Every structure is written in structure tokens, then in C-alpha cells.
Amino acid sequence: MKFSLFNRTAGLRAGQHAVVTGGSSGLGLALSRRLATRGLSVTLVARDKARLATAAASISDAVPSAVIDYIAVDVADSEALAAAFDSLTQDLDILVNSAGIIREGYFEGLSTSDFHDVMDINFFGTVNTIRATLPRLKQRRGRIVNIASVAGLTGVFGYTPYCAAKHALVGFTAALRFELEPQGVRVQLVCPGEFESPMVEDLDRTRTPENRRHTLTIPKLRIDQLADATVAGIDSGQRLVVPGAQTRVLVTAQRLVPSVANAIAQQRISAVYQGPDR
Template sequence: MRTTRRPSWLRPGRHVLVTGGSSGLGLELCRRFVARGVSVTIVARDRDRLSACADELTRLACDGASVATVSVDVAVPDSVERAVTGIARIRPLDGVVTSAGIMREGRVGDLSLADYSDVLDINVLGTIAVIRAALPHLPRPGGLVVPIASVAGLTGVYGYTAYCAAKHAIVGFADALRYEVEPDGIGVQLVCPGEFDSPFVDALDKTRTPENRAHTLTIPKLPAGRIADSVIASMDRGGSRRVVPGTMTQLIVLGQHLAPAAGRFVGRRKIAAVQNAMPAPP
């Protein structure tokens, strides 16, 4: 029996808005988009970094893909609304990837309320503002929303009270959003990676607590390119799903879901081992 293969969602002529696309996972995704003939508009704050990545992506672009950049702080909703409306007016949108985010690590008493506010404003409200602004401009059917969350949105991690709160919120937002937009033919592909190589993880490595390092690395760190490949493969299929890149990461997340007490036991053991090795205070 002959079957008709469904065309890839990512194909020449598509246009995807990517927040945080000037570095890390967002940039890795943009590299793959333009190489597939998919046009990108990158939204980020740093104008110099935007200019540099636009030059690189333009050199990589194939099949008529275009590269545009807009300097916007996603934590400012009015600016987001104006920017997304302007982007869609210039070229119709097919999808949106929200990769912009920041991280603050530390014990709850050491983080300030300003730290919590920054993490929630950018990671949560910034994600929601961009997706709300983009939804009216996405095709029905055929639009695609790809929020980048984290495994930290599926479990707890020592030192990540702010970050876990933010990523849990994104997971809940995406899961609820599906019920609203799926009937219109818009897919929501929530991405929950473990820790991966990126500029802000490199910066975090200089200051993170030993307990956080041990607990986080229960899941092996992956290259950002491998995470991007998993996201691309999922987007190719279109529709709605939850994406957890990496076989080991998937197994650990499944284990946490099926046996949460065992997951907490392993986490406590790793944290206790670090604390027991620390010198006693004078």
C-alpha cells in the first residue's frame, strides 16, 4: 500500500520569530532554520550581538531565507506588542520560538526579591507577552508555538527556586494553551531540555553552589547543538507535543514521574554528599 509522506513543517518559505536568538540554543536553532530555507526574525536586547549573528546567519541562509533582527526587551509588554505587530506586517508569521531567558542560582535566603522578579519577568511574562502578541498573526491551521522551558520545569533543583518557579510556570502555560489553540490548528511544542552548553551556563559555572552543581549534573550536560537537533526534528512533525531532548534525560524524567520518591532520594543523596565533604565552619 502506498503512503503519502506528510511534508515537513520546516520548509522554505516559512517565517519564524525567535526570541533570545542571538546566542545559545536560540542561535543554534536559527542556524538550522536558515540552512533549511526558513526565514527568521530574531528578537533580543543586545544590538551588537544581534548584528553579529545576523551577519553569520545571512551567510548560512539557503533557498531565499531572510534574516531580520529587532532589539526589544521581552519584559516590556507594550514594546513586545508593537514589535511583533510590526514584524508580522512586514512578513506573515508561521511560528514563534521563545528562547529568551535568564537564570539566577542561589539558596533562597541569598536571592533577593529583585532576583526573583527579574527571572519571572523575563522567563515567564516575557514568554507569555511574545506568544500572546504572535498568536493573532499565526496561520489557522498550520501555526506553531514553541516555548523553551526546562527539565527544571518538571522537577525541583537545589538552588533553583527562582528558575524552577519560572520554568514550572511556562510548562503550565503551554499545557493550558494547547486546549485553547489546538482546535484552531495551532500546535504547541513545549521543549524541556536538561542543562546544555550556553553562555549563561558558562557564567553560572563560576558562581553556582556546589549542591546545585552536583544535583543538576544528575542529568549529563548536552551540547546546545544536540538540543537544537531534537527541537528541529519535533518541529518538522508539526502538531503538539512535549519534547525532552536526550535519551538519558528522557529516562530520568520518566523515572521522576513514575517514582518521585526515588528521584527525591537520589537528589538528597547527591546534595548530602557535597555538604558532608565541606569543611566545618570555624
């Protein structure tokens, strides 16, 4: 099964420089390690300086020749982010927006601040980072890779803040592509299903039974599977990368036969439904 492709010009190349937000853990770290293996220099971006240092050291241990740097900054803080990138001395070829958080629960139990927190990181964090780096990317005719989610293509029980932010990111990416591709900047979107990560491990301790049942319609991908598929999709120039065969089947079913996909989801949820008033 194939999705629309951007023109297959030069892929990832040794000597390029990539910035990866959310680079201190999870998918961001796994992608950074693979880019370093390919000979790219990588700058990790996240909030926690100590975790960034640990992440950078882990990449250097795995890839002794790697050129790794890091910037400790909150992507939700547009002014601090702009100042941080003003001090960056390297050219920029690739921006990977992987920073993200999850808030899960029944809508009635989630606060307004939960919605703001998720939107600030998952959506506005991406907008802020692109604003701060776009002049460099245009100069190098580089590429932007936004990490969204299958939750940005469909609805998921318990993910009202997360789905809202990821749907916004999907629409933003589609619109931005029309503006930036004529200027020579590739824009790619990655929509993974759920995968093994520290964030998901934390979520597993508190998630609602309905969310657990709904999300596991698709088995979790291992982080190495997801990272390999993501890098392959970036390298080939795919506009939309949906890692995992079962995930692609679900996305296609949701698009072509939504009534069937929704019926399956509702059946799975109803089997364990407790609701907010349990």
C-alpha cells in the same frame, strides 16, 4: 521512549517565517541557524542590537541564502513588544520562545528582584510575545514552541526562581494548548536539561556546589545535540520534546517512581552540602 504526539501534519517547510526570541545567542541562535538551513526566513528577537547584528551575520555567513532580520526589544516590555511586532511586514508561521535567564543560589541569599527578573523574562516574556503575535499565528494556522526546561518538570537545588518560572511556563503551555489547537495553532513544549551555552558558562563561575552536583546528575548536552533534537521534535509535531536519552530517563523516573528519583537527588546533594551558613 515516546511522548504524546500532536497529529503529524506538515512539518517545517522552506518559505515559512519564524520568529525566535533569545535569538542572539545560545539555543535561540542555534535553532535559528538550523531553521535558516531548512529554508525558513528567521527574525531574531533579543535586547542587544549589536549582539543581534552579530548573530544575524553569523547565520548569513553559514547559510548564504538565508533571509534573516532582527528586532531589538525586551520581551518583558509588553508595550514595546506589541509595537515592534505591529511593524513586522511578514506573515508568521512559527514562534519559538527561547529567551531566558537564570538566577541561582541559596533561597536565603536571593532577593525578591531575582525572582521578578526571572519571572519577567522566562514566563511573562513568553506570555507577552504570544499575545503580540497570536493574530498572525492564527491567520497562518502556525505553531508556538515554548522552550522550558527539565527544571519545569522537577525541582533543582539552587533554582528556586528558575524552577518557579519554568513550572509556570509548563502549566501555561498545557492550558494554552487546549485553547489554541481547536483554532489551528499547534503548541509545543521543549524541556531540555542543562546544556553548553554562554549563560551556563557564566553560571559555572558562581553556582553553589549543591546545584552543580544536582544538575550534573545528567551530563550537559552539547548545543548542537540539543538544537538538532529540538528541531526534529518540532518538525515531527511532538507536544513534549525532551532532548537526550538520559534526560528522558530522568523525567520518566521522576513521573513514575518519584521516591527513587528524589532519593538519588538527595544523596548527590548531601555528598557536597554546605548550605547558606557555610
